[in-house]
Amino acid sequence: MTEENSLRRYKKDDDGVLWISNYVAKARSKTEYKVQRLLHHEHSPFQEISIVDTKGFGRMLVLDGTPQISTGEGFIYNEMISHIPIVTHPDPKKVAMIGGGDCGPAREAMKYAGIEQIDVVEIDQRVTEVCRTLLTPSSFYDNDPRFQMIHEDGLNWIQKNKGNYDVLIIDRSDPVGPAAKLFKPDFYQYVYDCLTNEGVAVFQSGSPFYNTSTLQKTVHNLKELFPIVRTYLVTIPLFPCGIWSFTLASKKWDPLQADLTKLLDQEAQYINPEIFLSSFVLPNYVKKMIETK
Amino acid sequence: MTEENSLRRYKKDDDGVLWISNYVAKARSKTEYKVQRLLHHEHSPFQEISIVDTKGFGRMLVLDGTPQISTGEGFIYNEMISHIPIVTHPDPKKVAMIGGGDCGPAREAMKYAGIEQIDVVEIDQRVTEVCRTLLTPSSFYDNDPRFQMIHEDGLNWIQKNKGNYDVLIIDRSDPVGPAAKLFKPDFYQYVYDCLTNEGVAVFQSGSPFYNTSTLQKTVHNLKELFPIVRTYLVTIPLFPCGIWSFTLASKKWDPLQADLTKLLDQEAQYINPEIFLSSFVLPNYVKKMIETK
Numbered sequence: 001m002t003e004e005n006s007l008r009r010y011k012k013d014d015d016g017v018l019w020i021s022n023y024v025a026k027a028r029s030k031t032e033y034k035v036q037r038l039l040h041h042e043h044s045p046f047q048e049i050s051i052v053d054t055k056g057f058g059r060m061l062v063l064d065g066t067p068q069i070s071t072g073e074g075f076i077y078n079e080m081i082s083h084i085p086i087v088t089h090p091d092p093k094k095v096a097m098i099g100g101g102d103c104g105p106a107r108e109a110m111k112y113a114g115i116e117q118i119d120v121v122e123i124d125q126r127v128t129e130v131c132r133t134l135l136t137p138s139s140f141y142d143n144d145p146r147f148q149m150i151h152e153d154g155l156n157w158i159q160k161n162k163g164n165y166d167v168l169i170i171d172r173s174d175p176v177g178p179a180a181k182l183f184k185p186d187f188y189q190y191v192y193d194c195l196t197n198e199g200v201a202v203f204q205s206g207s208p209f210y211n212t213s214t215l216q217k218t219v220h221n222l223k224e225l226f227p228i229v230r231t232y233l234v235t236i237p238l239f240p241c242g243i244w245s246f247t248l249a250s251k252k253w254d255p256l257q258a259d260l261t262k263l264l265d266q267e268a269q270y271i272n273p274e275i276f277l278s279s280f281v282l283p284n285y286v287k288k289m290i291e292t293k
Numbered sequence: 294m295t296e297e298n299s300l301r302r303y304k305k306d307d308d309g310v311l312w313i314s315n316y317v318a319k320a321r322s323k324t325e326y327k328v329q330r331l332l333h334h335e336h337s338p339f340q341e342i343s344i345v346d347t348k349g350f351g352r353m354l355v356l357d358g359t360p361q362i363s364t365g366e367g368f369i370y371n372e373m374i375s376h377i378p379i380v381t382h383p384d385p386k387k388v389a390m391i392g393g394g395d396c397g398p399a400r401e402a403m404k405y406a407g408i409e410q411i412d413v414v415e416i417d418q419r420v421t422e423v424c425r426t427l428l429t430p431s432s433f434y435d436n437d438p439r440f441q442m443i444h445e446d447g448l449n450w451i452q453k454n455k456g457n458y459d460v461l462i463i464d465r466s467d468p469v470g471p472a473a474k475l476f477k478p479d480f481y482q483y484v485y486d487c488l489t490n491e492g493v494a495v496f497q498s499g500s501p502f503y504n505t506s507t508l509q510k511t512v513h514n515l516k517e518l519f520p521i522v523r524t525y526l527v528t529i530p531l532f533p534c535g536i537w538s539f540t541l542a543s544k545k546w547d548p549l550q551a552d553l554t555k556l557l558d559q560e561a562q563y564i565n566p567e568i569f570l571s572s573f574v575l576p577n578y579v580k581k582m583i584e585t586k
Contacts, residue, residue, distance in 0.1 A: 242534055
């Protein structure tokens with residue numbers, strides 16, 4: 001067996017072409033991506049990390065065989081997980097992200113001049129180093145003194161930081177592997193405690209099509225703590241079935257009342273004021289799914 | 294080779310489990326669905342037709358190896374291609390659909406009491422017969438005298454029907470195989486001529502992520518003819534990359550000015566007045582894509 005073949009969820013077809021093969025048990029479906037070139041692969045202390053070039057999606061970060069982000073459509077995920085909570089808060093100064101070691105959401109946060117501190121808490125230092133070398137230019141971070149990278153377990157980190165942050169972005173991956181602890185009920189209390197009295201948090205909350213329990217539990221847990229909880233939907237072409245949810249939780253500020261003129265200053269590929277608002281509009285089946293839990 | 298293995302885009306894995314394997318050349322990706330049971334397969338004069346049961350998506354219609362619709366999420370496609378043009382027109386009496394022999398959009402149209410005639414023009418009689426037996430109960434059609442099934446080439450049919458229809462739904466499949474002729478420039482003129490002076494048409498116009506030229510050409514061709522052309526987006530979990538476009542073309546009525554109270558009477562799983570409007574909100578990259586052509 002070659003080293004390439006030992007990578008999780010990669011396979012070679014009969015012509016010797018390498019593919020990523022992402023099986024989603026709940027949807028009983030696989031999404032497979034033809035690899036042009038495997039640029040990097042390693043086993044970090046936390047997970048298997050690989051970077052590939054593909055013709056359909058551009059360059060892609062893959063963790064434990066699951067595609068995380070690509071240069072072809074990563075702007076959608078990065079913009080939608082960051083601009084929405086940042087714009088919901090009228091004057092955010094301190095922002096932290098748990099996960100997202102590729103720093104895609106952090107780059108979006110940097111576009112807001114009023115933000116004074118951006119902390120990225122990524123458990124796996126190797127993810128950051130690999131992404132800085134191969135996925136995104138490091139100049140973004142090195143030249144912005146507001147940016148700080150913290151390589152620590154997000155669950156440990158958040159318990160030490162009480163009442164400090166205006167915006168928290170929980171860019172957790174699926175509830176398996178290193179991110180599983182970021183889906184437990186206690187974690188939502190720590191997020192609440194880490195925010196100021198006017199703080200806003202956002203959580204990656206799974207696909208409403210095949211992963212309904214993740215969305216339901218996230219909304220349920222957040223409603224126990226926060227007065228304002230709103231789920232919004234985004235289509236991420238790289239993710240299985242496309243349709244994906246984020247859930248925003250806020251102590252005071254309602255995203256539907258936010259000052260959206262702040263968005264107009266940004267050079268965004270995806271988000272605009274109308275997209276901001278319409279992402280909170282839910283189809284009947286998703287409304288029902290959230291209400292029943 | 295067994296008969297099952299001779300089906301296009303089906304394959305058996307090492308455990309003898311059957312999968313549908315849908316390769317999308319433009320995205321260099323495959324979506325594969327684990328089949329619980331192959332219920333039917335045949336070669337009609339036009340294409341290969343199969344029906345399978347899957348655990349992730351329910352029962353599925355597959356044409357030439359490409360999944361078309363499933364019982365698990367077909368309500369999204371069926372509602373979004375039909376309710377939007379029907380509600381855009383203030384008083385539609387005559388509605389026709391080209392394609393959609395499974396009659397999913399037709400069932401949605403039947404919910405509007407004001408509609409007096411619903412013609413479904415499906416080139417392949419076998420698609421209709423297989424779907425009536427295995428996908429959807431035939432009672433829907435047999436008990437509604439407004440409904441008429443016409444087995445004819447859509448391009449032939451539309452050239453004979455001038456100025457007759459209030460709403461036309463062009464439920465065409467991909468621009469390959471029997472549907473290819475429904476993407477040629479002439480076809481849009483025939484659609485225009487088939488509508489009344491106040492008519493509304495809607496077209497399946499491809500994925501804005503990997504099939505940009507289909508969307509761009511559709512919008513370009515329609516803008517040459519119709520004063521009002523609006524693209525809307527829907528996420529279809531069964532379709533590769535999820536994100537999909539429909540383009541509405543109208544001689545007089547603007548969907549953004551439609552009377553959406555009509556929607557409230559419907560028992561819909563997906564659409565509601567807010568979804569109707571928000572589906573027309575486009576991300577910056579899609580706006581730019583449409584403008585540049």
